[in-house]
Amino acid sequence: MTKNKHGKDPIVLPFLTLRNISTIQDQENNRKIYTGQISAFSILDLPSDENVREFLPEASPKRRSYTQVHREILETLENNDADFNVLNSGITVVAKSLSIDDNKKEMKLVGSSIINGSQTQGVIRDHYNNLSEDARNEFKGIVKFEIIVTGDPNLIAETSISRNYQNAVRLLSIEGRRGQFDELQNALDPGGQRGLKLQKSESDLSEDIIRTEKLLQILVTLIPKELWERTKPKTHYNKAYAYSMKSKCLKEFADAYEAAKNPEDSKHAELKELYQFYLDLVFDGYNLYQKWKHHQGFIGRNIRNGLKWEGRSIKEVSDGFVFPILAAYSNFITKVNDRWTLMIPSHLDENDLIGFIHQVYSDLSRANPQHMGKTESSYVFMESITRMYRRAIQAEGS
Template sequence: MMSASAATNLFAFPYHNCRNISSPEDQSAGRKVYSGTAPARSVLELDDNENVREYLVEAKGKQKKTPTLVHQAIRKTLEANTELFSILNGGIVIVARDAEVDDKVKQMTLLKPSIINGSQTQGELRRFFAKTFNADYIEPSIRFEIIVTDDDDLIADISIARNFQNDVRALSIAGRRGQLDELEAHMRTKFPGVELQKSESDQNDTGGSLDTEKLIQVTFALLPAEMMKKFGAQADPENKVFSYSQKTRCLKLFQRLVDDQENQDVYKCFLDVAPLAWELYAKWKVHQGFVGTGIRSIEREGRQIKEVPDGLIFPIIAANSVFIKYNGLRWQLQPPKVLTDDELIRAADQAYKEMADHNPQTMGKSKACYSHILQVTSIFARLAG
């Protein structure tokens, strides 16, 4: 019996039929697994907070995604073959902390349930019932699998594993595993209240959440060479081209850092550097010092610099890595006062025009361009002692 204190987290789940299909391994671990079919209405109000992705057509933010072929196929089945929906659709996987089955009334009582695979199906069902379903339709049934466990780590692993066939982005996996939580906390030391994007659904958010993948890229660009060498990131520590051109690799390297117990000092450095890197990126993204350079790829409003391409910015950020120093408590950015932004702009302007053929993407991927600006900052670093 569930405790009275759990009542507010209970969910009534009517079904047509339900079987306990728990394996011996499930039983020995204290898990239960149920399978069956249910009226489609049974899943409309379920949460999907444990899932690595929500219904993408109506994800966070005002900018809605265009329905994919998957969404269109579900709609076609619901509208043209309603009676076949339960066998043409893959169904929904649900996780719950506890469950009671009452086969007399054909209803399960679930404690804190969540969809972990099937948010797109649920979203299309909601759309169907709200906009299309009427008396002429037979209410569709849906197949379900319910996994009952109170193991939070296992729930996260199940959610990730059950979604791999849908090409879940690495960002969603990192977010679901909690690998971005410390990074977000460190960002809030300089940017109070900031929220990182932790799933592909968050990337539709127009409310100001921070681009996590970009943050990780610029942090690797600013990470000092000594930390890159120690981490053994399979890259020339003086060559930060990968930070601009290999977004997915940067995220995977970061995930490695989080889990690498032998290099926690590198991870600590990364966390300290991240707010500094983002502040530097934001500064150079709209740096008015580029006025008068004649760089055509810079977006302007009149004479005002509106946006500088990342290809110009990343070599500048990477060149500043020589000024990342440890003060005994934390890593800080300590450029010498005699080095002005004008010096870096001149070096970037020269690299852009003479080495990158006026192409910001070429500059962002050119080791020569990074080395050219790094030579400037290295001279000032040596003079500063």
Template sequence: MLKKTKSTYDFAFSTCRNISCPDDDSAQRKVYSGHAPITSVLGLNDHENVREYLVEARGKQKHSPTLVHQAIRKTLKDHPEQFSVLNGGMVIVAHSAELDDKTKILHLNNPSIINGSQTQGELKRYVSEYGSDLDFTPNIKYEIIVTTDEDLIAEISIARNFQNDVRAISIAGRRGQLDQLEIEMQKHDSKIKLRKSETDLTQDDEFLDTEKLIQVIFALLPEEILAKLNIIDPSNKVFAYSQKTRCLKLYQKIVEDESPEIYNCCLQIAPHAWNLYKKWKSHPEFKGTRLRSITRDEGSIIDVPDGIVFPIIAAYSAFVRRTSNGWKIQQPKHLTDKELINSAAQAYMEIAGHNPQTMGKSKACYSSLYTITSIYAKLEKK
């Protein structure tokens, strides 16, 4: 079985072959493959994987078992002797490995599952349920990649998980593309932790909704910055509301392209964008507007739909300025929140037909609010 001694694990195997190719040898890495008793993988860490066991993500909220989970359970229960050929197996990375053929043990340094967390979760469940009553201990196929190249480990983890429909947030998080954004947010609130994986849950407020944050960043970006991203119509912010995945992929592209002007603008306006989002989601001056889609409780504003909030945030982009201290929002003193609310309510009723989703997807609604803020912005310059 698997035994932990500091950062070294003794991985007991049934069969093991060194299948390293010349490419591996030249890159100073090794690849081992074979079969091992399922008990050998139960204690493995999965810190390098793009996501953990989904049924018990972070042990807080249980997700319903998928068809994959159900299939693994059925095989283990009904045909455990077929598990080694029916299951896709497990991919493991380690920084170093020492093979002992006599004892049939691989001594692994700092190992981690990078593909197979769902299988491991189901195996733990199976062993926990049957325990000492197991009449037969199945084997599992494994592949162990030995390398100290952290960037390669990240890319292997992503590539080996594509067949399981890994969400873009997990890929961005695993590549470290959200780390600097988190640091920038923590400058304004040290308690903030960004969601960097689909298994990081936002319901209990431990993690901030990173995808939503990136959406509001794009809503607030000034046209001059959006134009540099080769967006066909930089004045049209509808995509910020309606295309969450596109926003995340655009942000990933900004990080990968290493464009300091665009990237710094995104980072520096991020806290402002999020504060605007939180402010307008429950702005008390929506009281009395009689907008039916707003959630109220004893007269208090509980939730304003995103379809109304996003055009308002986009209107603030008229006030985003590059200063000697970075990108800031410089809102004119004479523009009141009440005026913006009245304009938003008018667009909601006359353009969007009292439908917040229509408002969020209507360029005309964004334009009507931006026209007002741009007028104030021009007057402020004079």
């Protein structure tokens, strides 16, 4: 996490109420969650480095006027400050660590950032700056807060994206309404002949609709290393985020779409190639996922977790197994006649892949499929196996 722009770290904040609401699942994932209430003016020094949305009037010199949301926040502060904590949804903060002094009713946050609520903070700051000293002392506004204490940067990023884009209309609905999934839908099912339909809105809840966010997670997992390095040159080659960060995968697709359609975009050429990858691989990627999601080769492997059964058959395999296996297939994706193509060697033994992922499950992931799906080493190991496999095939053919 970057140093906050206010230059204060740690930050000490007085609180009115504070409660630890962490669950066993939170403890198992090395995080804590607190909730409480704080005086509105006490949040002004909190940084917002990890937030995907800055305070909009401050972020853009051309946009000095408030939006309707800003006006409503300000109206409540001016006319009904005693009810602000009821009428406003509050803020969400992440921190690397938190310590509490119950006697002083203070909390000390290290590596903290607002990830949802920058608009609320920005309007409160403007209101504070416009008040006299006496009016500030009479102000009764209180803000609800949630603090997520974690050292996981992927969780921080995903939470920031999710919380911001779920406030009004989810990014899925926004991009669907803009037509950004139309070409992906046509590539998946040209002319509607296959009966495959993508979800384009959060209200599309039919069981037979393919979840677009899930599909994009699959495609990110399949990106070949050479394409990744051309289109994400400053990003560490690590696909583990695709397992759990669906909002990030969706946003990356939206960015690729926008750049591909705009020749003046500085990233037009490379992101156009990435966008074409999505279109070329969407059908094969979907089918590959479905195949492994219901693969019967996991029977008899002494796997205690991550398999759903229907009688003696496997009904569903956990994504924690499936996603690292999908990453292994990225070594078999190449360009043929200017089209990205999945070329699976005819003598690839799927049981070997199951054996290798079972080894990861047993040795590296504490026999926990969820942990395996989130761990970079799972993907590195599986890709290294098929990379050697590919080199062996190339050597035979030379």
